[in-house]
Amino acid sequence: MSAPASAMTPASPGAERGPAPARGRGTGALDGDRLFLMLVGLTVLAGLAIFIAWPMIVVFLKSVAVGSGYGFDNYTKVFSAPKFWTIVGHSLAVSVTVTVITVVLAFIYAYALTRSAMPMKWLFRGIALLPVFAPSLVQALGLVFLFGRNGIINRTFGLDIKIYGFWGVVTADVLYCFPQAVLLLVTALSVADARPYEAATVLGAGPVRKFFDVTLPGVKFGLLAAAFLVFTIAITDFGNPMVIGGDYTVLANEIYNQVSGQMNFQLGSVVAIVLLLPALFAFQIERIANRRQFALVGDRSVPLAPRRAPLFDGAMLAAATLIAIPILAVVGIVIYASFVKTWPYNMTFTLNNYTQNTAQNGLQSLWNSVVVSLMAAGIGVVLAAAAAWVVAKDKGPVGRVVNALGLLPAAIPGMVLGLAYVFAFNAAGGVMALLYDTLLMLAICNVFHYFSQGLLTASTSLRQISKSFDEASSCLGGSAFDTLRHVTVPLVLPTLISVGVFFFMRSMVTLSAIIFLISPGTGLAAATVMLLDDAGSTTHAAAFSTLIMAVVLAALAILKLVERLFARPGRPGA
DSSP: OOHHHTTOOOOOOOOOOTTTHHHHHHHHHHHHHHHHHHHHHHHHHHIIIIIHHHHHHHHHHHHHHEEEOOOSSSHHHHTHHHHHHHHHHHHHHHHHHHHHHHHHHHHHHHHHHHHOOOOOOHHHHHHGGGGGOOOOOOOOHHHHHHTTTHHHHHHHHHOOOOSSSHHHHHHHHHHHHHHHHHHHHHHHHTTBHHHEEEEEEHHOOHHHHHHIIIIIHHHHHHHHHHHHHHHHHHHOOOOOHHHHHHTOOOOHHHHHHHIIIIIOOOHHHHHHHHHHHHHHHHHHHHHHHHHHHTOOOOTOOOOOOOOOOOHHHHHHHHHHHHHHHHHHHHHHHHHHHHHHHETTTTEEEOOOOSSSSTTTTTHHHHHHHHHHHHHHHHHHHEEEEEEEHHHHHHOSHHHHHHHHHHHHHSSHHHHHHHHHHHHHHTTTTTTGGTTTTHHHHHHHHHHHHHHHHHHHHHHHHHTSSOOOHHHHOOOOOOOOHHIIIIIHHHHHHHHHHHHHHHHHHHHOOOOOTTTOOOOOOOHHHHHHHHHHHHOHHHHHHHHHHHHHHHHHHHHHHHHHHHHHHHHTTTSOOO
């Protein structure tokens, strides 16, 4: 590990033989660096082509397969059915409603966290993130426990709240999408410039005028990005509509019904392609809005710091509390129900839901999830870091293609990717068929489902490393591999660990991407929750959900511990 210290020591300006090592390496070493970069780039590109590009091509070909040839008869059949347009209307109605409600609530919450001096911000940040730690259907499951036919609120107060259907799906999806919108809007509101506010104050503008004339224009791109992000998540969500939708079918559920229920693979692939289009459009708009948002802050900006204002801070605290209560209630009731003997008839405390689980293979699916998540974390870190390094170093066609393919999964709904894997890798006699119906295949699916986020995180960290490190290492005779191993990796190691934890966490809670790939021997915990709920074993489903959340929170705690260790002086990246 002497190379980093040497690489960070500049050569003496007066040294006669300062550049000698670089000259001594000659073009052969330079070609070696290019060969190494090309090898890594082509390896990453092969993985992206096999596990992203090829499956998406196959699912499109499946959608146009007619007999022994190709045509658009499947599309004609689907588009001519009135039921299909009803389902499209359902999906759009849910997604638009969820987007409006979520963005408004998330903006108020993020505004309270960034523009007020209210107390206990750390607590409210943690509450906002709770839905991230659980499968998407946990929100629907909690609403059923609260407002279902045997819900505790309906039974206690003698109410008859109808939670199944449109408003049940909307409420569950609002809770599910809320953390992502808050994270994005907190970022948008945090990168504010104080100078326009100071100018507005000098000109006599009041708080309301400054909000509409300065704040909203400053975060309009952040609001736009949040809106399209929430729309994408809502229109592709599968778990919540399955649990609480009742007869209100949306596109994601129709794919599942066509493929798993009726074995109509061609029609299922048509619906998958239709679902892909709005997600692709929303993803592109969200990317553009994100770039424009951060471009508003320059190097001369003055950070905006909130000042204490008791009346305003109290109002923000009250608003944040009102928003946080439903999140806590939904998650809390699921945890509570996991310790109940028979909901809602026998509310006696018991641990039987954990020790005598009625799911197939007992708790095996939870251990399967842990194994799959660990594999996804390891594979995801290596591939995301390698892809980010190629994108940063290779400005040619390989780097551009890796970047384009690496960002594509962010626009591919999980159900579409999972269905594409079924079509692409389930062919008898194919080489990739050896992976099918294995935990490794599930891990690979999760890696490429969330690959874009890992790539963006790793790329952001690599961009923060000065090019002088590469130049110094080259002058001292180090190859590209030496620089990568001794300098780059130690500097970005904390980020890589966080990327690994991200892959682990998302793999533990994901449902849509793996729902078509699981089997009795490769069942995962999130899917088990859905199966238990379908079977009426709601308390067992609650127990499984609680165990998933516990594992995810434990992984997050380990990440925080590692971050503290790396934050100590003398540690790499400190």
